[in-house]
Amino acid sequence: MAKHVRVLVVDDSAFYRKRIRDCLEVSPVIRVIGEAADGEEAVRLSHELHPDLITMDVAMPVMDGIAAVRRIMRERPTPIVMFSAFTREGAQATLDALDAGAVDFLPKLDSANDAARTGELLRARVLELACDGEDGTPPRRETPPTPASHKGSQPSLLVIGASTGGPVAVQQVIAALPGDFPLPVLVGIHMPGTFTPAYAERLDALAALHAREAADGMPLRPGQVLVAPGGLQTRVSADGGLHVRVEASDDALYRPSVDLLLSSAAEAVGPRAFGIVLTGMGTDGAEGARRIHEAGGRVWAQDQASSVVYGMPAAVVRVGAAERVLALEEIADALREVC
Missing domain, CATH: 3.40.50.180 (Methylesterase CheB, C-terminal domain)
Structure with a gap:
């Protein structure tokens, strides 16, 4: 990989920010370039730091994660992965964040076991999402197979x-x-x-x-x-x-x-x-x-x-x-x- 993947971590809990940082920096190609404690700070740092990817909590003071996603996707579109409690309430909020423009979600890191498994998933997501088209060119639109009329049965x-x-x-x-x-x-x-x-x-x-x-x-x-x-x-x-x-x-x-x-x-x-x-x-x-x-x-x-x-x-x-x-x-x- 030609460069580091630069990540902004957003969570109102210093404990969770450190846990996410530790999970990410296990990879030698991922670098946490900044941390934010609320959505307003996240919007500001997205402009200042130009991260390749942002991890975002849902519930935060000043400006929540959903509002921050809307602002960032409007002003400086960046892949955003949400951290969410896997509860019914967390599900609704996370789906709102996806509608606002976030690309994926992962469970909150609530235990050492969770952190190990979620850390693996997070690193994979970060590398996949942030490195897609990393040379700055838009994704290639491939020529599809020639769809000569389908001769089979009507679908059921x-x-x-x-x-x-x-x-x-x-x-x-x-x-x-x-x-x-x-x-x-x-x-x-x-x-x-x-x-x-x-x-x-x-x-x-x-x-x-x-x-x-x-x-x-x-x-x-x-x-x-x-x-x-x-x-x-x-x-x-x-x-x-x-x-x-x-x-x-x-x-x-x-x-x-x-x-x-x-x-x-x-x-x-x-x-x-x-x-x-x-x-x-x-x-x-x-x-x-x-x-x-x-x-x-x-x-x-x-x-x-x-x-x-x-x-x-x-x-x-x-x-x-x-x-x-x-x-x-x-x-x-x-x-x-x-x-």
């Missing part, structure tokens, strides 16, 4: 998977679909279990479609969006009618696993499965997308230019599963054309 189920940047991306797509959209929609995002109920409620409030968190045995019906619960595995089953199975499982790195969602859709409805993989870190979804493609179904991927992190959709393109690669703002219109 849409599965959307995402991770980093996914809550806002999925929200944008779902909110733009009409209330008479003819397919059931199943959404899988890497989120904790305390966040998915609040996220489903938010989708329901914003969209013409009815959205709710999935529970074991729920039917998949047109006009309805089911959000796979965090911390559990969700899969599609056609045994006794199209529905979801939700269960505890440790057989995959991610819960929910986008690979499992897509693979189970391919198994349940074959060529009538339709998968879309949006922004996210890592490769989850590539194997499931490949299975839908091999079953004769459709697979689309978000393009690099509109992705917060071009990891998951890039992996789908690399395995040759993507029929189309689209900008985020193009996806809802394209869905209306083919469904």
Whole structure:
């Protein structure tokens, strides 16, 4: 890496600021260049220090984290990772911060064990988010595969998977679909279990479609969006009618696993499965997308230019599963054309 990644740490607690600094500076390529104790100071230092990335607490005096995110994204856009309590109240506040422009969130570092695990995640997020396009050039907009008309069956189920940047991306797509959209929609995002109920409620409030968190045995019906619960595995089953199975499982790195969602859709409805993989870190979804493609179904991927992190959709393109690669703002219109 040619240069250090410069990070501004924002938290009203000196204890947490030190803990975050210590977690970050384990990496020789990450440097904490400043600390702020409230949102107002964070806005000022973002202008003075020009950080590559900011970590931000939600609840702070003078100016809270959500207001600070809005100001920074308006005045000097910078990748911002929120630290949040994984409670219902924390979930609502964090989703507000993501809507305001933050790109990701992590749990508060409340114990030594939490700090070790979250520190690993934080360093990975910082390096991925801050180093994307670090040469100063805008992300490359790749030429998508030629989408010669799809000759397969009419889709009967849409599965959307995402991770980093996914809550806002999925929200944008779902909110733009009409209330008479003819397919059931199943959404899988890497989120904790305390966040998915609040996220489903938010989708329901914003969209013409009815959205709710999935529970074991729920039917998949047109006009309805089911959000796979965090911390559990969700899969599609056609045994006794199209529905979801939700269960505890440790057989995959991610819960929910986008690979499992897509693979189970391919198994349940074959060529009538339709998968879309949006922004996210890592490769989850590539194997499931490949299975839908091999079953004769459709697979689309978000393009690099509109992705917060071009990891998951890039992996789908690399395995040759993507029929189309689209900008985020193009996806809802394209869905209306083919469904």
